[in-house]
Amino acid sequence: EVQLVESGGGLVQPGGSLRLSCAASGFTFSNYWMHWVRQAPGKGLEWVSRINNDGSSTRYADSVKGRFTISRDNAKNTLYLQMNTVRAEDTAVYYCATFSDHGWGQGTPVTVSS
């Protein structure tokens, strides 16, 4: 059974840092490009970032460029999102996603507040 399980969300102060993880199982993780998508409270879905299958190529939304870093460890079947210099507008549920047959995780909530 395919599973994508996010973790690492929580409450963080403005200007702080947080690292999200997404543990993948049930498929060959190293074959797939991976994405982070977020949904702010009461808002729609927003694509955040993408990494290719071997980690050599990354892309970001303008809203997070220079602050967030996507990475992966194919030996651990895990995707990461390092979030630095967070802002109130980064408050959202963060999903990892394959944009393929293997779907999305359930999401992990991040709240940026003092």
Add this chain to the structure above:
Amino acid sequence: DIQMTQSPSSLSASVGDRVTITCRASQDVGNGLDWYQHKPGKAPKRLIYTASNLQTGVPSRFSGSGSGTEFTLTISSLQPEDFATYYCLQHNIYPYTFGQGTKLEIK
């Protein structure tokens, strides 16, 4: 950035109705468009990929069409479990962009 404009933003319909949702792109995205269904507290579920291909396991009452800048998602006969929010996603040009969503509610 490519803007994806979905219409309508909300829709009230009855079980058995035929429903069409439209997504217009501000630039040509070829067939690089997917449709997702999202229910509160759940992971978004892909229904259609590359504009017109039905995701495995998705009922055949869902269909997608279009290319370039105009795309449609059609539900031929609404079922109770179809009431949700629907999003289009263009994945042809970075940054990828979603439509603003269409909330489908029970009349």
